Amino acid sequence: MKFDDDDSAAKAAKKKPVPRRRALKVSLGIAGAVMATAAAATGTRLWRTGAGGNLTAGAGYEPWRAWDSGDLKGIEGIIAAATLASNTYNSQPWKFTVTDNVIDLHADPARGLGALDPFGREMAISLGCAVENMVIGAQALGFTPVLNVLPAGPNGYHVARMTVFPGQTDKPLEATALARRHTHRGLYTRDEKVTTQVIDALYAQTQYTKSRLVWLGGDGPNGKQFAQSTLDAAQAILADNDMRRDSMSWFRRDLAAVNHKADGLTLNASGLSPFMTRMALMAPARTVDKRLADRSIMLTRDVQLASAPMFGLITVPDVNDRTALVEAGRLWQRMHLTATLKNLAMQPMNQMMEMADRDRSLQRTSNAGKVLKELAGFADAAVVFGFRLGYAKTPAQPSPRRDVKQVIA
Numbered sequence: 001m002k003f004d005d006d007d008s009a010a011k012a013a014k015k016k017p018v019p020r021r022r023a024l025k026v027s028l029g030i031a032g033a034v035m036a037t038a039a040a041a042t043g044t045r046l047w048r049t050g051a052g053g054n055l056t057a058g059a060g061y062e063p064w065r066a067w068d069s070g071d072l073k074g075i076e077g078i079i080a081a082a083t084l085a086s087n088t089y090n091s092q093p094w095k096f097t098v099t100d101n102v103i104d105l106h107a108d109p110a111r112g113l114g115a116l117d118p119f120g121r122e123m124a125i126s127l128g129c130a131v132e133n134m135v136i137g138a139q140a141l142g143f144t145p146v147l148n149v150l151p152a153g154p155n156g157y158h159v160a161r162m163t164v165f166p167g168q169t170d171k172p173l174e175a176t177a178l179a180r181r182h183t184h185r186g187l188y189t190r191d192e193k194v195t196t197q198v199i200d201a202l203y204a205q206t207q208y209t210k211s212r213l214v215w216l217g218g219d220g221p222n223g224k225q226f227a228q229s230t231l232d233a234a235q236a237i238l239a240d241n242d243m244r245r246d247s248m249s250w251f252r253r254d255l256a257a258v259n260h261k262a263d264g265l266t267l268n269a270s271g272l273s274p275f276m277t278r279m280a281l282m283a284p285a286r287t288v289d290k291r292l293a294d295r296s297i298m299l300t301r302d303v304q305l306a307s308a309p310m311f312g313l314i315t316v317p318d319v320n321d322r323t324a325l326v327e328a329g330r331l332w333q334r335m336h337l338t339a340t341l342k343n344l345a346m347q348p349m350n351q352m353m354e355m356a357d358r359d360r361s362l363q364r365t366s367n368a369g370k371v372l373k374e375l376a377g378f379a380d381a382a383v384v385f386g387f388r389l390g391y392a393k394t395p396a397q398p399s400p401r402r403d404v405k406q407v408i409a
């Protein structure tokens with residue numbers, strides 16, 4: 001269809017060139033309108049997705065504020081402290097039952113990691129972290145705890161029984177770090193070295209466990225080997241469909257899911273810059289999913305491994321000994337709390353251990369397993385946990401937690 005008016009206007013436009021100034025005004029006007037529309041759309045997305053506000057204000061972060069408020073009391077307070085523990089993929093693989101002054105901690109197999117943790121190594125370590133927080137939480141709330149680890153034998157779901165008695169005057173210093181301890185996945189500074197005094201303070205935490213610590217300087221041959229093999233393992237995990245699926249299932253891409261599920265891995269705690277975090281929160285889910293794999297490899301390589309002045313390994317005599325794994329978790333939790341008191345940043349890095357377990361479960365030779373044996377240094381030491389440590393200029397971001405009422409069966 002053709003309109004005469006259109007035609008005449010076009011002809012007139014042809015005859016009379018638009019003066020430069022007016023043309024500039026028109027194009028500026030169009031650009032302005034486009035920018036205003038884009039800004040309005042961005043504003044709407046910022047508001048609709050919550051990406052423009054306080055990212056940790058929601059219900060998923062309430063348990064951290066609750067512990068900090070000092071209002072938590074009694075048995076429920078002790079369990080609340082346990083739920084703030086470090087745990088693999090923030091899967092929170094725990095359930096609690098309470099009878100009078102007895103708290104039982106059970107593994108929750110429904111919260112397992114599938115192909116990422118075929119032997120339950122990371123689940124057992126996570127439960128050990130919860131045990132340690134229970135002990136510190138009980139003492140902080142004025143109780144003397146009596147602990148029995150794996151009371152029904154090493155292979156059951158019953159991980160610990162804690163009987164608490166009123167009366168404890170010494171409040172542990174670590175309790176003040178319970179709600180400040182967060183995994184730091186961002187940039188560490190390589191100029192500030194970790195001193196031997198700090199290492200000694202972390203080492204001191206091993207005294208009551210079967211675990212040993214191995215330290216690897218970021219610039220030394222073993223540190224470089226750890227970094228390269230961790231990166232290789234991270235890529236191998238993404239290339240393995242089952243492992244990739246099981247890891248993605250713990251990823252909560254938007255704030256609604258973060259606060260509703262109150263578990264899993266979030267963009268906010270991923271190590272992205274605050275600006276990139278907000279951009280990613282606003283992006284459509286499909287775009288985020290597509291870019292996530294590349295981003296996670298970039299973060300691992302260029303931020304986490306490249307900026308770490310130091311790495312550490314926890315070893316136990318036998319990787320199949322669940323008592324030792326629970327103890328390794330207790331050690332990690334206590335070390336991370338001690339480090340938090342000293343403003344030291346830490347991040348577990350277990351890609352190699354996950355790949356070694358996966359290879360073992362499929363009965364194939366394991367490059368990750370071979371490297372771990374070499375790094376452990378002793379024939380009777382099996383590496384069950386790896387981490388990096390250093391100082392960071394930005395604060396670590398918290399990860400959500402389920403409310404204490406949701407974890408008591």
Ligand SMILES: Cc1cc2nc3c(=O)[nH]c(=O)nc-3n(C[C@H](O)[C@H](O)[C@H](O)COP(=O)(O)O)c2cc1C
Pocket residue numbers: 084085086087088089090121122123125126129181182183184185264265347348349350351397398399
């Ligand atoms: C056994 C175990 C393995 C972990 N492995 C990793 C890892 O490979 N990479 C990582 O960034 N965090 C790892 N973490 C840290 C958890 O993801 C983290 O504790 C969880 O998301 C909760 O966050 P928070 O520690 O800040 O409270 C691990 C923690 C545990 C206990």
